[in-house]
Ligand SMILES: O=C(O)COP(=O)(O)O
């Protein structure tokens with residue numbers, strides 16, 4: 001790998017932002033409308049990362065039958081409408097993120113977001129949190145016919161950034177991020193504060209950080 005860092009691609013939920021409260025409230029809104037019991041934030045934390053439809057399926061599976069596809073279409077629409085209105089009620093960026101992004105961008109590294117969340121809503125969330133200006137590209141779960149863990153999701157994001165695999169690093173919280181990066185031959189940093197049913201260390205990312213003040217040292221370490 002080149003020893004010059006050119007691009008850092010971040011996952012969104014559980015990596016850049018702590019969105020579990022708003023995702024839980026949205027899922028509970030849909031469950032309530034369907035007469036299902038509510039679900040706790042700790043359970044939802046283990047269900048995020050595969051997009052809203054997967055979250056709805058896991059949420060319903062938790063208390064009984066998963067609705068058929070046509071019903072899921074209707075429920076996903078309700079979910080996305082409600083989430084659109086509550087996307088940043090409680091969602092915040094993780095500590096130290098702002099400082100790390102400022103330093104990276106200031107040193108000429110291109111930054112992007114690659115998430116399985118819907119692209120429009122991801123833009124809206126970053127804008128609501130004042131983070132959108134840091135990123136030169138954002139791709140979502142509906143941007144292409146493929147999404148993480150498919151490596152093409154990362155490779156297409158890099159293409160939009162005008163960057164090569166060489167000199168790029170992925171930062172993520174779950175297996176989808178680590179698998180996508182591995183399959184794209186991009187080194188990956190795992191964050192311990194995100195949403196994953198298994199500890200991120202068990203997924204064997206190239207480096208692990210527990211706070212954004214460790215990001216730049218970890219990136220430098222990877223480039224050595
Ligand atoms: O599950 C989602 O909606 C998105 O999750 P991600 O940002 O971690 O890819």
Ligand SMILES: [Mg+2]
Pocket residue numbers: 011012013014015048049172173174194195
């Ligand atoms: Mg994530």
